[in-house]
Amino acid sequence: MRDSYHEQLLAVTDDLVHMTKLVGTSINQATQSLLDADLGMAETVIKNDELIDELSAEVDERYMELAARQHPVATELRTIMSGFRISMSVERMGDLAVHVAKQARLRYPRPSIPQELRGTFAQMGGLAEAIVSQAGTLIASRDLHTVGSVLDYDDEMDRLHRQLFTIVLSPNWHHGVEAAIDVTLLSRYYERFADHAVTISKRIIHIVTGEPYAAVDVEAAVSEVPMLGGTARS
């Protein structure tokens, strides 16, 4: 029974990881829809978000069942309680991909972003895809060595976010107010997307180390990783 319970917990974790993969596809396609003003691609992202929401609902139900059926303590309890919150973050990341796609749809057939910013948004899209993939790896492996690259991607995302502010506010900006607002909101969606990956990392550190979530210092945890070791699914 106990073993089967542990297996079920791992199965829910697998679904959580699967959610991150679906969200990775979503943000990739959302970015493409944005860069190419591709309406069909935007609609795909919007439509597929239902699958992510359904999977998220299923994951939540199973965490509830696992919490109810046994008496989880220590790592198992943290896995359930934190997993329950991680699914919320991943689901929200899916929503942010939808926000990007809806922005592309709103301006179709015009592109939503000026030509000269395509490169920056392509970079942001690439970072978003990379960070959610790393978050998935971290959820699956609990190898805290992964946290470092999540933070690096997030730093780079923040840098691009600030850079875009500088561009739209510069005297050289000649695309008008609407484009400035579109760029600002889109940039914020990507930036928030990355923030959620950092939050997920913090929750995994909490699961692995047992430190209270609020006390987890992600930066410090990264520098201490050799001490913690990569305790995959311990």
Place this chain on the structure above:
Amino acid sequence: MRDSYHEQLLAVTDDLVHMTKLVGTSINQATQSLLDADLGMAETVIKNDELIDELSAEVDERYMELAARQHPVATELRTIMSGFRISMSVERMGDLAVHVAKQARLRYPRPSIPQELRGTFAQMGGLAEAIVSQAGTLIASRDLHTVGSVLDYDDEMDRLHRQLFTIVLSPNWHHGVEAAIDVTLLSRYYERFADHAVTISKRIIHIVTGEPYAAVDVEAAVSEVPMLGGTARS
């Protein structure tokens, strides 16, 4: 033991309600700092968010303990699991108040919003304060009659949010790109603030009715309230 357990659960709920009150004060003060370009007030909001974060951390720890120490099922389990997520929403609402305050601080001593939009932001501030207060009442009482006004406030907030978009995008807008971006982001903070109150309402309906969270239809729940009755803390 069971009674004491139930009392402890109610005590955590009280702290959750207390969090909503602190956030109500924060969003009120953040709005004031915005309307009056009041740096001291903005700093107060930013500083006081630490208290909300601390309380949130404490609430989370106590939910973890309650989940670990006994074997909660049914309503109690939903109360713990959902409370654990509600605290996240309330804490995030506090962050959004901080975003507003930081925007006021960023532009100080200039006002962050044009004179003619002060009225709209005052309304948004009032709605935000009202909606978090209603969310607190709902958490405390579980009286689903409260949900209707949460939805009404949220609808009104969405209307103002759309109105602001129309204003900054109109040909009459003569405050430039920076002010347009400030208004857009600020408006989004208030809109997201209200969204969290709707999410909290959905979670309370889930606790009261036992319906899976993802299946909760908030609008439908409101129209069915007379059937459900006001099952305060049942």
